[in-house]
Amino acid sequence: MSTVAPGGGALAAPETLLNEDRDDGRNRLQVLRRLASNPLSLAGMVVLALFVIMAVAAPLIAPDDPTAFNGAAKFTAPGASHLLGTDDAGRDILSRIIYGSRYSLTAAVGILAFAATAGTAVGLVAGYVGGWVDEVLMRVTDMFLAFPALVLAMAAAAALGPSLFNAVVATAIVWWPWYARLVRGQVLQLKNEPFVAAARVAGARPGRIILRHVLRNCTTPIIVQMSLDVGYAILTMASLSFVGLGAQPPTPEWGSMISVGRDFYLNQWWYATFPGLAIFLVVMAANLVGDGLQEALAPRRAL
Amino acid sequence: MLRLLKRRLIAFPIVLFGMSLMTFALTHLVPGDPARLLAGPHASAAQVAELRHQYGFDQSLPAQYATYMGDLAHGDLGMSITTRRPVTEDIAQFFPATIELTVAALLLVALIGLPLGLAAGLLKGRMPDHLIRLLSISAVSMPVFWLGIVLQIIFYEKLAILPASGRIGELSIPPAHVTGFYVLDSLFAGDFAAFGSALAHLVLPAFTLAAGSLAVITRMTRASVVETSEADHLRAARAKGLSNGLVIRRHVVRNALLPVTTVFGLQVGTLLAGSILTEVVFSWPGIGLYAVNAISNLDYTAIMGVTLLISAIYLAVNLVTDLLYLLLDPRIADAQEAMA
Numbered sequence: 001m002s003t004v005a006p007g008g009g010a011l012a013a014p015e016t017l018l019n020e021d022r023d024d025g026r027n028r029l030q031v032l033r034r035l036a037s038n039p040l041s042l043a044g045m046v047v048l049a050l051f052v053i054m055a056v057a058a059p060l061i062a063p064d065d066p067t068a069f070n071g072a073a074k075f076t077a078p079g080a081s082h083l084l085g086t087d088d089a090g091r092d093i094l095s096r097i098i099y100g101s102r103y104s105l106t107a108a109v110g111i112l113a114f115a116a117t118a119g120t121a122v123g124l125v126a127g128y129v130g131g132w133v134d135e136v137l138m139r140v141t142d143m144f145l146a147f148p149a150l151v152l153a154m155a156a157a158a159a160l161g162p163s164l165f166n167a168v169v170a171t172a173i174v175w176w177p178w179y180a181r182l183v184r185g186q187v188l189q190l191k192n193e194p195f196v197a198a199a200r201v202a203g204a205r206p207g208r209i210i211l212r213h214v215l216r217n218c219t220t221p222i223i224v225q226m227s228l229d230v231g232y233a234i235l236t237m238a239s240l241s242f243v244g245l246g247a248q249p250p251t252p253e254w255g256s257m258i259s260v261g262r263d264f265y266l267n268q269w270w271y272a273t274f275p276g277l278a279i280f281l282v283v284m285a286a287n288l289v290g291d292g293l294q295e296a297l298a299p300r301r302a303l
Numbered sequence: 304m305l306r307l308l309k310r311r312l313i314a315f316p317i318v319l320f321g322m323s324l325m326t327f328a329l330t331h332l333v334p335g336d337p338a339r340l341l342a343g344p345h346a347s348a349a350q351v352a353e354l355r356h357q358y359g360f361d362q363s364l365p366a367q368y369a370t371y372m373g374d375l376a377h378g379d380l381g382m383s384i385t386t387r388r389p390v391t392e393d394i395a396q397f398f399p400a401t402i403e404l405t406v407a408a409l410l411l412v413a414l415i416g417l418p419l420g421l422a423a424g425l426l427k428g429r430m431p432d433h434l435i436r437l438l439s440i441s442a443v444s445m446p447v448f449w450l451g452i453v454l455q456i457i458f459y460e461k462l463a464i465l466p467a468s469g470r471i472g473e474l475s476i477p478p479a480h481v482t483g484f485y486v487l488d489s490l491f492a493g494d495f496a497a498f499g500s501a502l503a504h505l506v507l508p509a510f511t512l513a514a515g516s517l518a519v520i521t522r523m524t525r526a527s528v529v530e531t532s533e534a535d536h537l538r539a540a541r542a543k544g545l546s547n548g549l550v551i552r553r554h555v556v557r558n559a560l561l562p563v564t565t566v567f568g569l570q571v572g573t574l575l576a577g578s579i580l581t582e583v584v585f586s587w588p589g590i591g592l593y594a595v596n597a598i599s600n601l602d603y604t605a606i607m608g609v610t611l612l613i614s615a616i617y618l619a620v621n622l623v624t625d626l627l628y629l630l631l632d633p634r635i636a637d638a639q640e641a642m643a
Binding site: 144150152154156239258262279283284288291 | 322326447449575579584598
């Protein structure tokens with residue numbers, strides 16, 4: 001780093017030439033094609049896409065108001081009037097599941113965005129700066145990883161107070177260390193690559209090197225990790241809601257619907273079953289896509 | 304290898320200390336007022352202040368932490384404001400149920416996961432392999448608590464062949480405390496009716512808890528078997544005319560199970576965390592159910608106690624697993640040492 005001199009911007013052109021590891025459009029298309037050629041991943045992508053459409057267009061698709069109380073229709077079994085039945089307040093379960101996809105998907109995106117951003121920042125700094133900064137940051141990371149994830153998430157969510165937003169924050173708190181570790185490992189490898197050394201010699205500032213050369217080449221592993229984590233993020237959110245730490249009951253969130261529906265499983269089996277089925281489907285779809293993406297991008301690492 | 308061992312052993316108490324600090328910080332940065340909660344809605348301000356003083360909530364955070372650590376050194380985790388008993392007493396009462404459930408789940412994981420993984424690995428690319436893969440992806444994609452509820456609906460409500468909640472039937476008397484495991488204690492007492500009831504009550508929760516880890520172990524075993532079967536010394540063994548069965552028994556199984564056995568350690572954390580959700584579904588009176596009740600009562604001392612206990616066990620099991628791994632496979636130690 002002592003070789004860094006001001007005014008590196010003027011030498012940008014040769015750096016770009018040396019930056020050979022970058023994804024280009026053709027590469028990305030290839031990955032997509034490889035992903036689609038695996039029937040399980042393709043099925044996963046289709047199901048995932050359906051859930052996204054469901055979340056975006058919920059008011060257009062849902063046959064009923066997800067929160068309106070309707071005492072007369074209480075506990076209707078699945079049938080022609082209500083495809084998936086109604087709950088203890090006469091609300092249409094299908095409509096609640098459709099609206100529920102909004103909470104689950106947004107929460108998962110929120111968790112991963114937060115965790116990946118924070119983790120990447122820590123990992124970049126630790127890996128690039130090295131020395132005692134690296135040592136301290138990694139020991140803190142280890143501390144977080146030493147807890148069973150769900151237990152720490154529960155403790156954090158309990159401390160923050162029960163709400164959907166707090167549950168997202170609590171889960172992200174548990175999750176960022178994985179990204180920090182992943183990115184740090186990548187940075188350590190990249191740091192000694194010829195094109196990074198060349199940029200340094202050419203006089204690029206550390207910030208520019210980190211963002212342009214190091215971070216850009218970390219994106220693939222980060223994306224693979226995120227795609228593998230989507231399902232677990234949804235499961236964790238649902239688990240927190242189930243024990244009363246996430247979305248609160250009138251909200252049509254899947255985990256909290258199961259939490260309430262559980263009390264009625266003896267006579268109204270559909271109440272807890274269908275929201276869980278939705279979680280199962282979306283998580284399985286996400287896992288299939290994640291597996292496929294990992295296989296398409298890093299075939300050697302896949303089991 | 305010795306250096307690595309020493310590093311791990313030194314790190315253990317440091318991480319444990321860090322854990323206590325983190326748990327403490329988490330449970331004390333909360334906006335709620337535990338003294339007010341403890342005093343109840345009709346208490347006067349003076350009564351609340353009195354309680355706050357009695358439980359030490361009026362001291363500074365570092366002072367509270369120092370007191371907490373001092374007590375912890377004496378094996379005192381503080382008073383639960385829900386049960387109004389020492390948390391250690393609560394844990395001593397509820398923990399055996401959790402261990403019984405976790406051990407039962409671990410047994411299921413080993414007894415079902417290893418053979419399934421072996422079968423899938425040996426039949427790689429054939430129908431059973433695909434089926435097992437689909438099953439294991441399904442199992443890790445399911446919310447634990449939902450699987451529990453679905454099993455309750457099928458086996459209790461519809462088929463009526465298994466009980467849905469609790470540890471033992473209402474007609475049976477819980478056996479005298481020996482191990483704290485109802486299944487074992489009832490046998491020691493010679494009460495076979497109680498034994499049958501305890502075992503029946505264990506089936507659904509144990510399977511529910513095991514499902515996720517079962518899938519992980521199955522996939523690990525499969526991968527390990529596939530990798531082992533492609534090794535050169537196996538081709539040599541086949542070439543010199545050993546029967547297929549002998550090759551599998553003597554070479555594949557032995558070599559493939561080595562890395563898998565060590566993965567079990569990592570699953571203990573997953574199982575302990577999962578037991579919280581499973582216990583809620585099946586009203587299983589363990590520390591998971593206790594923790595969830597504590598959460599809804601903002602009972603920090605109890606939450607902190609359970610979090611610390613589970614995390615410390617997780618940490619210890621991981622340490623033992625790492626050490627076992629080093630002992631069983633010296634190549635790993637060399638590789639890690641080279642990286643460090």
